[in-house]
Amino acid sequence: MAITIDRSVVGSEFDRTTHPPVAQTEVDAYAAASGESCPADGVAPPTFVVSLRSHRFMPKSLARLGRAGLDAGKDIELGAPIRVGDVLTTVSTVHDIYEKTGRSGPMGFLVLRTVVTNQRDEGVAVIDQRMMFR
Amino acid sequence: MILDLHTHSDASEDSRAPVESYLKWLVRKRPLLPIDGIVLTEHRQWNPHADYRALEDKYGLLILRGAEVETDYGHVLVYGVNDAITRRFDFTNVRLPAAELIPAVSALGGIAAPCHPGRPTIGLCAHYEDKPPLEGIVAVEALNGGSRRGENERVQQLIADHGYGAFGGSDSHLVSFIGICATEFECAVRTIEDLVSALQGGGYRPIDFRERLRSEA
Numbered sequence: 001m002a003i004t005i006d007r008s009v010v011g012s013e014f015d016r017t018t019h020p021p022v023a024q025t026e027v028d029a030y031a032a033a034s035g036e037s038c039p040a041d042g043v044a045p046p047t048f049v050v051s052l053r054s055h056r057f058m059p060k061s062l063a064r065l066g067r068a069g070l071d072a073g074k075d076i077e078l079g080a081p082i083r084v085g086d087v088l089t090t091v092s093t094v095h096d097i098y099e100k101t102g103r104s105g106p107m108g109f110l111v112l113r114t115v116v117t118n119q120r121d122e123g124v125a126v127i128d129q130r131m132m133f134r
Numbered sequence: 135m136i137l138d139l140h141t142h143s144d145a146s147e148d149s150r151a152p153v154e155s156y157l158k159w160l161v162r163k164r165p166l167l168p169i170d171g172i173v174l175t176e177h178r179q180w181n182p183h184a185d186y187r188a189l190e191d192k193y194g195l196l197i198l199r200g201a202e203v204e205t206d207y208g209h210v211l212v213y214g215v216n217d218a219i220t221r222r223f224d225f226t227n228v229r230l231p232a233a234e235l236i237p238a239v240s241a242l243g244g245i246a247a248p249c250h251p252g253r254p255t256i257g258l259c260a261h262y263e264d265k266p267p268l269e270g271i272v273a274v275e276a277l278n279g280g281s282r283r284g285e286n287e288r289v290q291q292l293i294a295d296h297g298y299g300a301f302g303g304s305d306s307h308l309v310s311f312i313g314i315c316a317t318e319f320e321c322a323v324r325t326i327e328d329l330v331s332a333l334q335g336g337g338y339r340p341i342d343f344r345e346r347l348r349s350e351a
Contacts, residue, residue, distance in 0.1 A: 098147075099228050100177065101204050103254050106228065109147070130147075 004064060005099050005108060014059035015092040019052055024084045026051070044082040049116050049125040050074065054090045058112070062094075065108045066133035072109065073130050079123035087119040095128060108133040135323055136341060137196070138172045138316040140211060140249055140275060140303025145184075146177045149307040153186060156312045157193040166350055167343055169313040171196025173213065173303075173329070175249075178203060178226050180215045198326045201225055202249060207232035207261040207268060211275065211303075214244030214330040237270040245330045249275040250305065252288035259288050273299030273333050277340035279315040280305035299333065302340030314344050 027044045036045045095113035099106060110131045116124040141156065142149040153174065160169050179201060186197040200213040203225050210232060212219065219242050223230055239246040251258035251274045258274060276289045293300055301317040320337035323329050332338060
């Protein structure tokens with residue numbers, strides 16, 4: 001199947017979610033799952049941000065990129081620490097979409113950027129999630 | 135003079151290597167890796183405003199810039215990129231016509247040289263199996279640090295058949311890969327114009343430092 005690259009979607013916001021206050025039980029569960037043996041009291045491990053589940057993971061009206069896709073990695077820029085009780089808001093946009101060719105043929109890449117802020121409007125994280133399609 | 139002609143910094147989407155980290159690594163590895171400079175060849179892009187002179191002065195290494203573009207004959211390194219070249223060719227296009235690109239870049243003051251020609255799909259050898267040879271190729275990357283077993287070896291026949299010049303590059307995307315393969319020039323190369331002239335004129339060879347690095351480890 002041919003890969004369809006429609007760059008008109010770049011910059012479009014597809015999700016805005018305000019999450020319930022961060023609970024100590026969530027922090028403990030994440031720390032245990034990720035092998036964090038000694039989390040600071042009341043502060044989440046930095047990569048806790050990737051456990052946030054927004055309403056929508058992908059844009060609703062996105063042209064079919066290919067037959068199959070996979071997670072091609074994340075870049076996370078960290079800001080203010082996450083503390084128990086913080087109310088986090090995630091805003092997700094299509095950051096980039098492009099095509100490249102590799103040993104195995106053409107591939108499409110979709111980069112979804114999620115900006116995470118807290119109730120004080122402090123930047124908590126910028127997450128670039130890269131998806132590969134072919 | 136020894137230059138690594140094929141490198142990617144964190145300006146490329148698939149590399150996490152800052153340019154300064156490459157330079158620090160080369161300074162640290164100087165006795166093993168006698169590299170005098172690198173050429174940044176970011177994927178599918180050209181930033182006319184990038185300026186690495188401060189880093190060159192700080193580390194005493196030459197930093198030149200080119201680009202790695204994608205064509206219907208595989209990936210191609212372009213050296214001597216200028217406004218005329220970027221006006222004529224959209225570097226983000228992954229299907230650039232190689233038969234047009236290679237002579238046009240030469241006419242516009244640069245040189246376009248196929249890289250990792252031994253790789254499946256994105257190498258020149260694979261394309262020559264079902265398409266006619268390209269006109270105007272002066273040199274190919276005979277030694278690529280990212281190639282798998284057999285891929286560099288495959289290029290030797292291509293060079294023998296077509297008389298291409300042979301150069302080398304690390305194709306580094308990670309700091310510790312910088313300089314593992316490079317090109318030794320008989321003449322001094324100080325500018326990108328020098329590099330274009332040297333590649334067009336001959337007097338260079340690929341050089342492989344991997345065995346030396348393995349011995350040290």
